[in-house]
Each structure stands twice: as C-alpha cells, then as structure tokens.
Amino acid sequence: MAQLELDSVTKRFGEGDESVLAVDDVNVDIADGEFLVLVGPSGCGKSTTLRMVAGLESITDGEIRLGGDRMNEKRPAERDIAMVFQSYALYPHMTVRQNMRFGLEESTDLDDDEMDERVEDTAELLDITELLDRKPGALSGGQQQRVALGRAIVREPAAFLMDEPLSNLDAKLRSQMRTELQQLQDDLDTTTVYVTHDQTEAMTMGDRIAILDAGELQQVATPLEAYHRPANRFVAGFIGEPSMNFVEGAVDGDALTADGFRYPLGESVAAAVDGSANATLGIRPEDITVDGSGSLEGDHTFDATVDVVEPMGDENVVHLSIDGGPQLIATVDGLRRIESGTAVTVEIPEEAIHVFDGSSGEALHNRSLDDAELDDRRV
C-alpha cells in the first residue's frame, strides 16, 4: 500500500517530426488506498498512462513515484504492482491455481505451503475455490474475470492497475462486478488506478476521477464535483448520460444569444462571462423543466416542440426543438406521458446553467450548488 504520484508525466511515441504526443504533462497524486478512475474517450492516453505506471511503456518525461520511490527506471517486476487486463491475459495452459501461483513463484520467496495458503484465501475471497483446478478455457467470461482479479490480489501489491477490466462482460454481469470490485477495493484498501472509457463506471466506482482528453488531463475531482462543477466543456459533455446540452452563442451585454434563442443572464453570471465574445450555455437534461399546460412563464422559458420520446422506464428522454432555435434533450419522469409532435414550454432555470468560454471551453460559470451539499454526498 502506498501513495502513487504522477509528476508531469509525458509520453511521446516516435521521434522527430513524426512523433505523437500521447500523454501530455499529467499530474495526479493518488492517496494511499484511494480508488482513482482514469476516464476518457478512446485514444485519449489513459491506457498509455497506466502502462507507464506498470512499466510496460517507457516514460518520455516526468516522474512516477510509488510510496515516494522513483519508478521510471525500474522494471515492471520490481515495482510491486499488479495489473488486470481487459483480455484477462490468463495463461491458457495452466490451471487457475497455477495461474494465481505464477506471480508468487516468480516474485516472492514464500515456501510452497504459504503460497498454497495465499491462493486458497484469495480464491475464497473471490468465491472461485471450486474453479481452482480448471483451466481458463473451461471458464465463462465472468469466471475468467474473477481469476484475473485473483491473480492480481494474491500478490498483495502496493497498487492495482486495471485496464478496462469489465468491458468484455455483458451488461448485467458488468454492473454486478462493478459493485463487487468496489467492495473488494474497500476491504483491501489498496491504491487502485482504474482505466475505463465508460462514464458510468467512472461515476460510480471512483473516489476521484481523472478525465483525460487528447493526452491532456482535464480535471481531477470527485465524481459529483466533476458532474456539477466541470472544469471545462469537455468534462461537462463527457460526464453524465444523456450528455449535457450545449447551446453555442454570442455574449450580448447581459444575455446570451444564438439563432432564434436569447437567454438573459443574471448579474453574477453576466459578470462571469464579461470579456468573452462567445460563450456556450450548458444545461443538464434533468434540469430542464418540460411543461405541457402552458402555465410556465418567465425570462427563461421557451416554446418548443417534442421531436422524439425515448421511454427508459424510470424516465423519458425527450428530444426537443426550441421553436426557431436550438435542439435540446430533457429527461422527465417515466410515468409522465409525452407524445412526440406536441407543443410544450421548457424552462432552463438559471441556477442550473453552466457557461463555458466559446473558444477555450473553460468553465466561466457553474451551476449554483451548496458546497456543503456536495461534500455530504461524497462517498
């Protein structure tokens, strides 16, 4: 168990003109026992970052420290870390027991009895005792996944690295394993870096999430912080499902205007956007009020038409077009009946809006929310 620090870590593939910057100056401090989720779209450099921590990829610039020790020059075997691969990477010719023992045999001085004991204990923890004498080929995907976890856990490393370990499982098993993995990490209290492209996994599993895009770190925050106080437009759009709505417009005094859309800004928001010529308005689907009775009134209400309704059961995802203006997605209660084609009024409440700079994408204003509330809800 140890603290893991990434200090200005940079990875460049290739040399000279043809080099590609895969990871650009990433700084993250991961506390002892913390569960950090590294999330981003494909090709954002998250796996490369993880592989640098593992020692499978060299570090072009910067430093990685585990428990205060510089890792850059150490071989993977010397780093006291274990990794779980997306493909599970089990040894097909060995039984589950041999798979789990392999790391102990190669990296520790334990005698046979101690190794057997560790394997048995870990197998019990993961509920795979009856699989110990089978080979990986005879196991289901979920069972292989457990064995892959077991192989990492049995070594009792200072840190776990997980590279999209759940993405080969079907949806139901995935959500089950998600919970189980969280509990396991809680029990073991081992520093964990978990890579995923799935924002649901990121939101639900991590103590904190680090969002990467194009090799650059966008934000490191608790899931709720990233959700409610995104550092920029990329984070706002990436975290949350369905995604946040964006309306790109121009700043016109104390209002934000786009084609057929004018949104008056209050004093404090107007002050925040002052100085930017263009700005993007952001609003989460669940914060939009959809009303069919015509009773909604105010500066922030707009006439709209329902285009498509996607019933999800617990909620309806409503695709709307503001008359003559932009399109929005809103979510409403699952029991409410909304027909496509109907005319409605929508309200975009000012306390729920985010405003991002039109060119840099930086957050100029985030929704108002009690900080205390955010902290309370932190797990």
Place this chain on the structure above:
Amino acid sequence: MSAADRARSAATGLDRSRVALYLVLLAMVAFYLAPLESGLMTAFKTPEGFRTTTPFALPPIGEFTVSAWGMAFERLSSGLLNSAMMAVPATVLSALFGSLAAYGLTNLSWRGQIGVLMLFVAGVFIPYQAVLVPLTQFWSFVDLGGRIPLAFVDEYQGLINLGITHVAYGIPICTVLFRSYYATIDEDMLEAARLDGASAATIYRRIVLPLSVPIFAVTLIYQFTQIWNDLLFAIVLVSDPSNQVVTVALNQLQGSFVQQFNLQMAGAFVAALPTLVVYVLFGEQFAKGVAGET
C-alpha cells in the same frame, strides 16, 4: 413439368455430375498411387517375377517372396541407425533453436531486430548446391575429430558434421515457422507474466514453450523429413563408410550389372518408414499446428 419430375431430373443431373466427379477423383488416386503400388508389388516379386510381369501386376504364383525385404533391411540397417542417430538430435536442435530465435525476434523488442530477422529469412532461400564447396572447406578446417579428443567424436565425425550442418541449415526455416505462430500469442499475457516477475527466459520456459506444442509438431515433422531424406549433404560430407546414412546406403542398392528392382523397391520402403512413423506420432498436433490453433 410436375414438381416430382423436376426433383427426379435434378437428382439424375446431380447423379451424373457426382459420377463424373468420383471417376475423376478415382483416376487421380490411381495416378498418384500407381508408383507406390508398383513399388510394393515389385518388392514382393522374385527376379524372375519382375522380369516377366508388368510392374503393377500382382506377383505371379510361385514368384512371391519376401526375401528382398530381408536383404534390404540387412543392407540398410547400419544406415538406418546412423540416420536416426544424426537426424533425431539435429531435428530437435534445429526446432529448439528456431523456437528460441523466433521468441527473441517476435516477443521481445530490441533495436535492430528487423535486420536480424531479414538475415534469417534470407537464410531460407540459400540453395544447398551453392554452399557445397564452402561447406567441405569449412569442415576440413574445423576438423572436430582432431580438436576434441573423444573416441565418440572421432568415430562419428562424419555424422556429427552432417548433423551440425543440418541444424544450422534448418534454423532459418524453423525460425520463420515459429515466428508466424508466436506473432499470434496474446501480448497482454506476456506482459502479465512480466508484471508477475518473470524474466524473458522464464516467460519462454514456462509460458511460450508449453504453448508451442502444435508448432513444434509441424516443425519436427518437416525438419525430420528434410534431414532424413537428404542425400546431397550426406554424399559430400560423409566419406567414412561406417558413418553412411540410409539415403546413401539406399543409393548403393543399385547393382552395377544386374538391376535388382525388388531389392531397390523394398529398400526404398524400409528407408521411408521412419518418416511415416513420425507423421503418425505427431499427426494430431501437426493438424492443429497447420490450422494455427493455440
């Protein structure tokens, strides 16, 4: 035309093309097997028998004999033994070295490996004939018997030279065979082993080697057949008659005055038998290896 008629005509049409297909196949089988059948028949005939009948006819009554087999076995036995002593270790070694080289060139990464790989690939295409002179010069210069004072080396010098030559000559093709197989090994798995603390040598011994059984079968069969059947190197490199391999001994069954076809045919079958045995032994793994199963 009713549906039944149509079905019947379709059936007869099918039958005709089927019959034609089988006839063609049968003709090809006969064409392919005729030499073998003729050889086998001839091997069981007396000299009078093979003089008076066509080669593929059954032995005439009274002209059937197995004496040619006995004599062939007797005259080839020392050659068989020599060939086995040389070919088995040479086959195993060239496969093993090929496997090691392929592992180093495929699953490990180091600077300049493409250049080295090119040398291996080029090695596959060097014709035997092109190296005969340098090879004889090399072995007369090296002179193992004179340098290593062991009775064994002295006695089997020709075979040892021949075996080493076959190992060296077999490494490139073995490497290429193993490389294509090793390229399909899951990279994540080898990385997992590295993280588990295994060195490159340990990964080879405990993971790559156990997974190589099918491709070893392919390589062993191929190499064994090549080495066992080789005549050219054997003639050039082995001068001592006591070191003679089976192909050379078989060649000498050809009489100078009287052609003993029954003896030659029986000898050919005796000499070919070990390669057949190897196919049978490794057949199942061979099929897996050819199909590229891991």
